[in-house]
Amino acid sequence: MVEDGAEDNRRKPRGARRKAGAPTISDVAREAHCSPMTVSRVINGEGNVRDATREQVLEAVARLNYSPNRAARSLAGGEQARIALLFDNPSASYLSEFLMGALEEASRRDIQLVVQSCDNIAHGKTLLRHLAEGGIQGFILPPPLCDDLTVLDLVNELDTISIAVGSGKGAGSQGEVLIDDFQAAYDMTKHIIGLGHERIGFIIGNPEQVAADRRLSGYLEAIKDAGIAKDERLIVQGRFTYRSGMDGAEKLLSVNPRPTAIFASNDDMAAATVAVAHRRHLDVPNDITVCGFDDTDMASSIWPELTTIRQPIRQMTAWAVDAAARMIKTKRAGDRVRPEKKTLPYTLVRRESDAAPPLATRGARMQEG
Amino acid sequence: MVEDGAEDNRRKPRGARRKAGAPTISDVAREAHCSPMTVSRVINGEGNVRDATREQVLEAVARLNYSPNRAARSLAGGEQARIALLFDNPSASYLSEFLMGALEEASRRDIQLVVQSCDNIAHGKTLLRHLAEGGIQGFILPPPLCDDLTVLDLVNELDTISIAVGSGKGAGSQGEVLIDDFQAAYDMTKHIIGLGHERIGFIIGNPEQVAADRRLSGYLEAIKDAGIAKDERLIVQGRFTYRSGMDGAEKLLSVNPRPTAIFASNDDMAAATVAVAHRRHLDVPNDITVCGFDDTDMASSIWPELTTIRQPIRQMTAWAVDAAARMIKTKRAGDRVRPEKKTLPYTLVRRESDAAPPLATRGARMQEG
DNA sequence: GCGCTTGCTGTTAGCGGTATCCGGAGGCTA
């Protein structure tokens, strides 16, 4: 009688569990009027599912708040993909968005993500080698790492795959996800011009990153199209850091006549520009318009909040993790890997840091003209 | 027919996929001349196995160096903990640290973690309900979600458990992991006093978060202990946002005589203070010392970089996951759940935003004394 | 019309364990 303590309390855990427990893939399948296998395909981002079906499944997933059971998945699926995220990036706010997207997706997809920071390209390459030996099959590389061709070569040599996020030289073997930096910068410049500005300063990003070039080109093209003469003094070099933004802004604000607007290649530098402007007792935006790029956290946590270009960084890294997983999978299956590329839409987010140029300036210009 | 010895060499269809190593429970059973079930019994220390049999099994286990597959075990046993991480937090950098700690620990402990962001408290509550219905048994909540008592009530109503990270009202039913905000603020204030400051302004955080109160108390206690009289004009209300920090700083810097140092309850407000100071042509730190709290990335991405208090966010969330798992387990076993609480150590990070007060001020004071 | 792809979806068979049930051996009472 003493012994049956073991049986008295757990008589029907199974039945009970089914009721209270988490929804399973079959629940979703029933809800979506299809088979569990199809659901599996949808949530794993495999192809070969009609869009209509996919949507039904996704709807059902959302409705039931389904999230796949990790244990079952790794039990059935064999090995998990292991992906590393290497970063060497000055802008902390960019980075945190970046990480969030990747981490979220990795946890959803049950992918093992190794996050490593590195000091410079050389160090990055050592790490790359090291990680590959440790069984990492794929890499996600933000700029500037993904902008270096020797890094790309190394990835190939190690027989791994890589995805460039927010940049990319269009190299054949590398996956890529980015926005149209050129067009975005063009749009922003046009927006500023549309406000009435003609003397528009520009702070270039880190020259080692292709995105910096593309943004510069977009700016140049836009002022050219608007018939504004290019003024070398209004284009200064930065490095995407706050500090470099301060230096750049100091230079720009010392030019005479002063620019009425400054377009910085990222938010950190734009924030620095606002700070410098304030230090010089210039009101943003009434004395000077300041615009950024990226829409990181910083853009909306300073005052005035920045008008900027929103990159869907989170979606981009999420997609990168996804694509990397797919590429690894096809590679493991022995199929030919076709690197995936994607361009995501950006948005111009208008906030409080832009306005028409001060009347005095406009007057001055009208007198000139 | 199918089940005979002829078949025992290898499973046929997926034999190829099986990894070289990893002996299974069946391998052990074969080795010990018994059934998998008996092996399971031995491994799990259940009764009802003859000593002789038990020893055979243990020997086989040792010989094969067998260790049970966790995924399979939790799948079959239905013992898997599922925890959700809900966040509604402005600071992205705080979050990435937050996530990293949690995800790392979750994967180590084989716990399933669902990550969800929400817009506000109301939305958070909807999600909470939704997730609980979806089989989530516990929640990890950063501020401000964990500071809201109605959220806490909901957690209880849903018969789930929660852990507050970085805050907590000490409510009986909720687990908590935090730093000693009082002591940290005390230390920072003392540090500033040690530099020679006597007129130290303080910007309070969001009154809805308990941590804000604690930090204020720490500040008050420290100046009291140093024999500095409390000056109401030097203590202003903020809300943890950049904007509120600007307002607070404006107020503080208008006080006459001006404070020589300002201690803001978080980094965003400290950054705002630096901006305001610069606007007034005050040099940080030579004209005025500014210190923050949290060590978010803003602290090190503005210039000058902020002296601040670093919270070990990663360890805090790792611990939270751990504690949540334990609490869920005891709850499932039908035992009374005793919410766990923990306080972790913080660090005062000294950077470039603090210095001794300007000589003029010190002179003035010496004359006074 | 015949095969032959191609694209989409369902079916089957496990992954490595554990819960539950079942049955045989042995001991005890009547």
Next chain:
DNA sequence: TAGCCTCCGGATACCGCTAACAGCAAGCGC
């Protein structure tokens, strides 16, 4: 010897998911 209990241990059915394959239409060349 029947009846019943206890101790051991095996058989079976899953847990939730996915790999591999098996349809099955539609499109295409000839």
